[in-house]
Amino acid sequence: MDNITVAHLFNETADLMEIDAADTFRVRSYRRAAEAIEQTTVDVVTASADTAQLLAIAGIGKSMATNIQAIVSTGSMPLRDELLSKYGAGLLELLKLPSMGPKTVALLWDAGRIGSIDQLADAIDAGRLKGLPRMGEKQIEKIRKGIEDYRRSVGRFRIDEAEDAADRLTTYLLAFEGIERVTPAGSLRRGRETAGDLDLLVTGAACAPLHTEAAVEYVAAYPGIKDIIAKGENKVSFHIATGLQVDVRLLPSDCYGAALQYFTGSKAHNVSLRQRALKMGYTLSEWSLSRLDDESIVASATEEEIYAALQMDWMPPEMRENLGEIEAAAKRALPRLIEAKDIRGDVHMHTTASDGKNSIAEMAEAAIDRGLQYIAITDHSKNLAMINGLDEKRALEHIANIREVDKQMEGRIRIFAGIEVDILADGALDLDDEVLAQMDVVIASVHSRFEQSKDEMTARILRAVENPNTRILGHPTGRQILRREPYQLDLGAILRRCAELGVAVEHNASPERLDLSDRDLRFAKETGCKISINTDAHVTRVVGEWKYGIRQLRRAWLTPGDILNTLPPTEFLAALRPRS
Structure with missing residues (x-):
């Protein structure tokens, strides 16, 4: 249980x-309490x-403090339990579908008791x-596609969700005397954007042969367990409340490296x-790298020993997808991946000027x-009126405000x-060129009409990047992991x-x-x-928090030289598309 989990339960209650x-x-x-x-x-x-500590938090009154205390002690709150009893948990799952908000779910429930x-x-x-x-034909088809996409993603969890679960379990496990090290393995360690399950490798005195029973x-007594799948001499498999399967x-210690590699x-x-x-x-297993002729162990305690015995450099886990990393490691030619x-x-963040x-x-x-060393303030434009997007007049005022705060920083940081x-929808940009020309960083992004055909969407984005003021194409495929598939487009x-225009x-x-x-x-x-x-930060705690994105860059074998914002501020601006 942490702040994010508690806030999520408040938002779920508000939805219900x-x-x-x-x-x-x-x-x-x-919703204000959740925020x-x-x-x-x-x-x-x-x-x-x-x-008293809860009441000292801005936005938390007595009733909300009581709800927080209920969540911490029971995992829920009375009103949430009452509404779940009335409607069933299936409504919360319905809310996970794209474009399915509480009003639409309420409509479905009232019209036909549709609750899952x-x-x-x-x-x-x-x-x-x-x-x-x-509920016209287009909306119904959109919902049908959303269901198909959701069903394909069931059983997968975003990388941040899997890591949150791993962090909580690690804290719990390290509290046991004799457990000295806990390492996530599998797709989480490789930095994949989603995980189907969670592998945790544990070692220490409590994990030595003949001493594992207590551990x-x-x-198996972890409070977050929903059900235990299997329990053996040195392995426990279970589901946690979210449905994620965990194998501990x-x-x-002497075979930890082999197991970690495997x-x-x-x-x-x-x-x-x-x-x-x-x-x-040699023969390589989860227990060791051993000789074929006499089964003697060559390496097992660390991954580095195993790769060295195989005459290779150790490689970052993100690279281990059989995409040429073995050959590169054998030639001692692995790139220095970005960190x-x-x-x-x-250079992509939002303030109170929009959302x-x-x-x-x-x-x-x-x-x-x-x-x-620098940031760019990039609030939304007027097409997103529901989140207070800027029109031309407000955009010019916002530029002046940004420039003023930049001066007030007195060189501690540059603010673009x-x-x-x-x-x-037709590829035009949402603000006049005269206003965009006064911006240091113009990010052009699609936020609507995702249903356009491949040809329409491709032409739309191509027209946008042709605009001489466009310097960065934002979240280019529009996907939301496990919620919305990329829109159809010719990405190539x-x-x-x-690349031809110099648009990043x-x-x-x-x-x-x-x-x-x-x-x-x-x-x-x-x-x-x-x-x-x-980061696309909308709140201070997200600024500079790009660890999951860095893992994707590393999975793509990208180096510091491949990424523009490894450059100092002046060089970064110069590396963007030149002004015509």
């Missing part, structure tokens, strides 16, 4: 209240023992949605590595705290004036044109997007595109 047609003011009070919990630096779980994804799919097949308000029982393996994978990487071992007269410390600026939660100065101070301007044509393409490091994907990042590099990594 909205479905239940509760008073609008009450619904807003729960306050998410933004505060106070650990509300620890603070729940002292009501399966019931919704059946209703679509039976034609029961036809004639309902806001196994301790693992207790290992002797369970990190990928399967294709391991197959190629075992073939190399066999050619050299978070290489990034000097974050951000903090001021220009607050975002700048957060960037300074994280050691950044920018905009995330909408790419309209777009990347090639961006963004890797949006938000774990909800990670757009471009690792595969598309490799493609972008091959086409000669400039690449920028950004």
Whole structure:
């Protein structure tokens, strides 16, 4: 349980209240509480023992403090339980579908007691949605596709969700005497954008042979377990509340490296590595690298020893996908992959001028705290009226405000004036060229009409990047991981044109997007595109938090020289598309 989890439960309750047609003011009070919990630096779980500490958090009153205390002690709150009892948990799953908000879910419930994804799919097949308000043919097909996409993603979890679970389990496991080290393996260690399950490798005195019984029982007593799948002498498999499967393996220290290499994978990487071992007269397993002739152990304690014995450099886990890394490691030719410390600026973020939660100065101070040399403030444009997007007049005022705060920083950080301007349905940009020309950083992004055909979307984006003011193409494929598939487009044509024009393409490091994907990042590099990594921060705590995005860059074998915002501020601006 942490602030994010508590805030999520408040938001779920607000959704259920909205479905239940509760008073609008009450619904807003729960959403404001969720926002306050998410933004505060106070650990509300620890603070729940002292009501006064909770009340000291801006936005938390007595009733919300009581709800926090209920969540910490029971995992839920009375109102949420009451509404779940009335409607069933299936409504919360419906809300995970694209474009499915509380009002639409309430409509479906009132019209036909549709309370789950399966019931919704059946209703679509039976034609029961036809004639309902806001349910034309296009909307029904959009919902059908959303269900298909969701069902494909069931059983997968975003990288940040898997890592959060791994962090909580690690804290729990390290509290047991004799457990000294816990390492996530599998797809999480390789930095994949989603994980199907979670492998945790555990070692220490408590994991030595004949001494694991107490440690196994301790693992099986983890409070977050939903159900235990299997429990053996040195392994416990279980599901946690989210449905994520976790496999905890207790290992002797002398085989830890072999197990870490094996369970990190990928399967294709391991197959190629075992073939190399066999050619050299070895056999490689999760227990050791051993000689074929006499079964004597060559290496097992560390990964570095195993790769060295196979006459290779150790390679970062993100590279282990059998895409040439074994050959490169054998030639001692692995590239020096980019690291978070290489990034000097974050050039996509939002403030209270549109849908951000903090001021220009607050975002700048957060960037300074994280050691950044520059940022760009890029609030939304007027097409996104529902989130207070800027029109031409406000955009010019915003530029002046940014310039003023930049002066006030007195050289501690550079603040560039920018905009995330909408790419309209026909490819035109959402603000006049005269205004865009005054911006340092213009990010052009698609935020609407995702249903356009491949030809329409491609032509739309190509027209946008042709605009001489466009300097960065934001989240180019529009995907939201496990929620929305990329829109249809000819990405190759777009990347090639961006490369010709000098328009940079963004890797949006938000774990909800990670757009471009690792595969598309490799493609972008091959086409000669400039690449920028950004957080798309809407709140100070996200500024400079791009660890999941960095992993995708590393999976694409990108180096510091491939990423624009590894450059100092003046050089970064000069490397963007030249002004015509």
